[in-house]
Amino acid sequence: MMGPSHALSGAAVWLSGSWALQQFYDYEQSPLALAVGTAVCAGGALLPDLDLSGKVTRNQGGATVARTFGVFSLFVAEVVEKISLGVYYATKLSRDPKRNNGHRTLTHTIPFTVLVGWGTTTLCATYGKWAVIGILFFMIGLALRGLFDKWAERAGWLIVTLISAGAAVFTAANLPGDRGYPMIGLAVGVGSFVHIIGDMITRAGVPILWPIPIKRRMWTPISLPDKIALRAGGRVEVVFVRTALTIVSVLAALGLVAPSVLQRFNLDL
Numbered sequence: 001m002m003g004p005s006h007a008l009s010g011a012a013v014w015l016s017g018s019w020a021l022q023q024f025y026d027y028e029q030s031p032l033a034l035a036v037g038t039a040v041c042a043g044g045a046l047l048p049d050l051d052l053s054g055k056v057t058r059n060q061g062g063a064t065v066a067r068t069f070g071v072f073s074l075f076v077a078e079v080v081e082k083i084s085l086g087v088y089y090a091t092k093l094s095r096d097p098k099r100n101n102g103h104r105t106l107t108h109t110i111p112f113t114v115l116v117g118w119g120t121t122t123l124c125a126t127y128g129k130w131a132v133i134g135i136l137f138f139m140i141g142l143a144l145r146g147l148f149d150k151w152a153e154r155a156g157w158l159i160v161t162l163i164s165a166g167a168a169v170f171t172a173a174n175l176p177g178d179r180g181y182p183m184i185g186l187a188v189g190v191g192s193f194v195h196i197i198g199d200m201i202t203r204a205g206v207p208i209l210w211p212i213p214i215k216r217r218m219w220t221p222i223s224l225p226d227k228i229a230l231r232a233g234g235r236v237e238v239v240f241v242r243t244a245l246t247i248v249s250v251l252a253a254l255g256l257v258a259p260s261v262l263q264r265f266n267l268d269l
């Protein structure tokens with residue numbers, strides 16, 4: 001799956017999940033909380049590909065996500081890729097093949113999604129507003145890059161960086177800590193998980209069972225059989241899947257916002 005589809009799927013899952021919570025469990029969220037959760041989940045759905053580095057010195061290559069903050073995030077991607085490769089070799093069993101690149105290993109596992117989700121919440125709870133600003137800045141930047149890829153490319157990484165910083169500061173000043181901080185962590189974790197599932201249905205093998213050893217392999221790649229899997233970047237993904245995800249997101253957002261708007265105008269349906 002390509003960057004924009006990943007980001008869209010994160011947004012769609014968060015919005016429809018929030019809609020379901022409101023509809024069936026009366027769990028209401030403020031418009032700000034909804035917007036932040038959606039952006040962070042969209043950003044989180046790009047996070048695992050931060051293991052796809054490019055050429056830092058030449059400012060080239062890398063996944064969508066690795067280019068969000070220019071050379072800086074390319075460098076981060078390089079580090080993440082190397083750490084992932086290190087963990088691969090540290091835990092590989094005799095039938096796991098040799099690799100010279102850490103892409104689609106550690107950051108595409110369930111323990112990773114749990115770790116980033118828990119880590120985010122812990123950072124926010126421990127360090128408060130400053131951690132929230134830093135994390136939101138990063139996640140909103142990823143979301144902008146993913147959701148509005150054409151625009152982000154034209155605007156350049158500096159504009160994306162400035163907008164993310166502004167949105168992060170505004171949110172940190174207005175988001176209540178009690179429910180808001182755990183929600184940020186949950187959105188990061190859910191987003192990363194949605195990414196892994198997205199890779200699985202586009203034929204890209206993902207070691208989702210790690211660290212469960214199977215037949216002397218720790219990093220067994222799991223994917224849909226070729227016959228039913230989508231081709232990453234193919235027409236079906238770019239046209240059909242993205243349209244469907246957009247429709248789901250818009251409908252869920254309308255469903256979430258409509259009741260309070262109707263109430264404000266005293267329209268009861």
Ligand SMILES: [Zn+2]
Nearest residue numbers: 048049104199
């Ligand atoms: Zn991926």
